[in-house]
Amino acid sequence: MAVGLSAELPPLLAVNGVRWGVAEAAIKRPGRKDVALMEICEGATTAAVYTRNAFCAAPVHIARRHGAASAPRYLLINSGNANAGTGEPGMLAAEQSCRAVAAVTGCDAGAVLPFSTGVIGVVLPVAKIEAALPQAVAALDVEGWHAAAHAIMTTDTVPKGISRQVMVAGRAVTITGIAKGSGMIRPDMATMLAYVATDAAVPRDLLQGLLSASADRSFNAVTVDGDTSTNDACVLVATGKSGVRFDSVDAEGYAGFAQAVLEVCQYLAQAMIRDGEGATKFITIDVRGGVSEDECRQVAYTVAHSPLVKTALFASDPNWGRILAAVGRAGVVSMDVSKIDIYLGDVQIVHAGGCDSAYTEAAGQAVMNQAEITIRIELGRGDAVAQVWTCDFSYDYVKINAEYRT
Amino acid sequence: MAVGLSAELPPLLAVNGVRWGVAEAAIKRPGRKDVALMEICEGATTAAVYTRNAFCAAPVHIARRHGAASAPRYLLINSGNANAGTGEPGMLAAEQSCRAVAAVTGCDAGAVLPFSTGVIGVVLPVAKIEAALPQAVAALDVEGWHAAAHAIMTTDTVPKGISRQVMVAGRAVTITGIAKGSGMIRPDMATMLAYVATDAAVPRDLLQGLLSASADRSFNAVTVDGDTSTNDACVLVATGKSGVRFDSVDAEGYAGFAQAVLEVCQYLAQAMIRDGEGATKFITIDVRGGVSEDECRQVAYTVAHSPLVKTALFASDPNWGRILAAVGRAGVVSMDVSKIDIYLGDVQIVHAGGCDSAYTEAAGQAVMNQAEITIRIELGRGDAVAQVWTCDFSYDYVKINAEYRT
Numbered sequence: 028m029a030v031g032l033s034a035e036l037p038p039l040l041a042v043n044g045v046r047w048g049v050a051e052a053a054i055k056r057p058g059r060k061d062v063a064l065m066e067i068c069e070g071a072t073t074a075a076v077y078t079r080n081a082f083c084a085a086p087v088h089i090a091r092r093h094g095a096a097s098a099p100r101y102l103l104i105n106s107g108n109a110n111a112g113t114g115e116p117g118m119l120a121a122e123q124s125c126r127a128v129a130a131v132t133g134c135d136a137g138a139v140l141p142f143s144t145g146v147i148g149v150v151l152p153v154a155k156i157e158a159a160l161p162q163a164v165a166a167l168d169v170e171g172w173h174a175a176a177h178a179i180m181t182t183d184t185v186p187k188g189i190s191r192q193v194m195v196a197g198r199a200v201t202i203t204g205i206a207k208g209s210g211m212i213r214p215d216m217a218t219m220l221a222y223v224a225t226d227a228a229v230p231r232d233l234l235q236g237l238l239s240a241s242a243d244r245s246f247n248a249v250t251v252d253g254d255t256s257t258n259d260a261c262v263l264v265a266t267g268k269s270g271v272r273f274d275s276v277d278a279e280g281y282a283g284f285a286q287a288v289l290e291v292c293q294y295l296a297q298a299m300i301r302d303g304e305g306a307t308k309f310i311t312i313d314v315r316g317g318v319s320e321d322e323c324r325q326v327a328y329t330v331a332h333s334p335l336v337k338t339a340l341f342a343s344d345p346n347w348g349r350i351l352a353a354v355g356r357a358g359v360v361s362m363d364v365s366k367i368d369i370y371l372g373d374v375q376i377v378h379a380g381g382c383d384s385a386y387t388e389a390a391g392q393a394v395m396n397q398a399e400i401t402i403r404i405e406l407g408r409g410d411a412v413a414q415v416w417t418c419d420f421s422y423d424y425v426k427i428n429a430e431y432r433t
Numbered sequence: 434m435a436v437g438l439s440a441e442l443p444p445l446l447a448v449n450g451v452r453w454g455v456a457e458a459a460i461k462r463p464g465r466k467d468v469a470l471m472e473i474c475e476g477a478t479t480a481a482v483y484t485r486n487a488f489c490a491a492p493v494h495i496a497r498r499h500g501a502a503s504a505p506r507y508l509l510i511n512s513g514n515a516n517a518g519t520g521e522p523g524m525l526a527a528e529q530s531c532r533a534v535a536a537v538t539g540c541d542a543g544a545v546l547p548f549s550t551g552v553i554g555v556v557l558p559v560a561k562i563e564a565a566l567p568q569a570v571a572a573l574d575v576e577g578w579h580a581a582a583h584a585i586m587t588t589d590t591v592p593k594g595i596s597r598q599v600m601v602a603g604r605a606v607t608i609t610g611i612a613k614g615s616g617m618i619r620p621d622m623a624t625m626l627a628y629v630a631t632d633a634a635v636p637r638d639l640l641q642g643l644l645s646a647s648a649d650r651s652f653n654a655v656t657v658d659g660d661t662s663t664n665d666a667c668v669l670v671a672t673g674k675s676g677v678r679f680d681s682v683d684a685e686g687y688a689g690f691a692q693a694v695l696e697v698c699q700y701l702a703q704a705m706i707r708d709g710e711g712a713t714k715f716i717t718i719d720v721r722g723g724v725s726e727d728e729c730r731q732v733a734y735t736v737a738h739s740p741l742v743k744t745a746l747f748a749s750d751p752n753w754g755r756i757l758a759a760v761g762r763a764g765v766v767s768m769d770v771s772k773i774d775i776y777l778g779d780v781q782i783v784h785a786g787g788c789d790s791a792y793t794e795a796a797g798q799a800v801m802n803q804a805e806i807t808i809r810i811e812l813g814r815g816d817a818v819a820q821v822w823t824c825d826f827s828y829d830y831v832k833i834n835a836e837y838r839t
Contacts, residue, residue: 355489428745429747429750
């Protein structure tokens, strides 16, 4: 069960200029809609960030190439097959899926970005997608966000989506996003995919900068298991249909708009962690007082990836020695442990590198019993900060990942 | 149950110049010998390597300081309490334990190196050790290796020890080592400790170089969970009592001797992995064709730490996509995936970056069903190689680490 997430989506606001249609292609098995098509109006700008995994999947190669060459008009997403590790046949299948969208909609194949999530190592069954596409096109609707949020799910236990509105010079600007992912990666049946759209007008370079900066503080700041998918992708579309235009970071209302985009990305990224494989707790690792943000991240990720810290969190065990040991091995150059303070929620557990004299096991236990826990680490070296979100490590994580294919 | 390790120690050969005595101090609970004392003859040389964790424990600070200042005559090891994260009181307790050995044996307190393993965050109960020391001194015996191997255990399921002999100019040189550790770290009740002795004479600088080089290819090349203990230590003692002396790496017989020391270290390091927390499989990650050894290690550790790879190994699931994804995210600069080959045992799973055309699930499954598995990754970039040893990730790992304190 997802930590602090409802099984129902919140209301998702339509974004003028964007329509979604879904269809059943029965890629893995029949019985559910597993193809989603996003139609983007002419004149919109689109930004995207992709996995940094060297073994990135065929659709990632094609989406990156198409997105660089022309303005995307359609995003084609399938669940049930990742089309990763599939070599040249996988590339041909991904290209063919774009041509199929072009044939049904009349756009150029280069204006289609393909995305796949599901089993690795099996070439995309493109004929099934071709057969389902007319149904998806017929279903295109500005209210299609809910259906799309469901269609892109794999083993997610709940759909994930959110909307925000900001007012700019008396006009409403809407931002809506959906995502899927139940871990940073599950090469069988996972991948993080996120689609965010706004009706503001934003030039492409500015939009890409906004997405990259937002992703660094959201999708790139969460981890379930430290593994990075071969298929991860996040797309931000700006249709301009609200009549509000931002031409630079100094434009009126841009700061509030950028903050709302960041909040949408953070909500979606955190929703994936809340729905992380086997997760029973939602953990914020908040590192402060570093010399650089990179250094703070390094400490945060070392704690967030420690199987010993994660199993202690699962057990609600205030085993602060494990946190301390993880901080100590994070590889920070010339770390002075005598300057380090660590807090579990509001309870100080480490003071000046040793156990705080006022700390009691009962106080630590009270924090550990909660479903949402913040671990704050003060390095005492500088002014930089970083946050990382993660979940605990439970029997169900092993069960899900050990038994998935059987 | 440890993978491929007998519950009984192999014969451990005495090393002339070294005696072990054990005693019951009831540090954690009564009923077992939990203190071991190694006596080292005058004129011996000693080398040591310690944890790189910034939060290293009080005994590590003291052992490092004493070892740098004078030739050690006694090693004092206790299980049941790590004396880590204990601040100034912990330092005072560790120093007092050395004075206690000095009082009973007549040596200088600075000639005693203290080592602790067990629960973190609790100051060493030094009075219990003082009370038990006369018993340990009375028990000192050249045949005490077996008793010591048992006394230093915490949650290890089997004791770990090995002997090797090499002939040098007609004389036998003996090397015997013992170790404890059931993971690279378990801050509650773990830590890697290893003690190796030889009756060869080796100048201290040469001995330290030999130990450092051997540790890099043994203790520093194993991982259960990527966590590094606050108390890890390995000590190599050379007594010279065999009459064989090595004054430089070019000395007659030195290469064979160094190889035997490496083999002892590798045996002990691998024994810890075979007895790793919840381990059901022993895995060798063999990375070849890198530009540098560091790069090969980086890839090997990324695969060895991947919870997805480790849970697949537990499930005997030939889920090669997880290995491929881990290699892809290892952070190797300008990795050309089209040059990468991956083998599971003798079965090629990836050829030139994609699934090998001759690969069958049945062939992969046959390898995965084995208890000892080698994953070989050929990077196709250069001539460097590196090996890392690890174990799988099972329900019992979560159970051991989630339920340990309850």
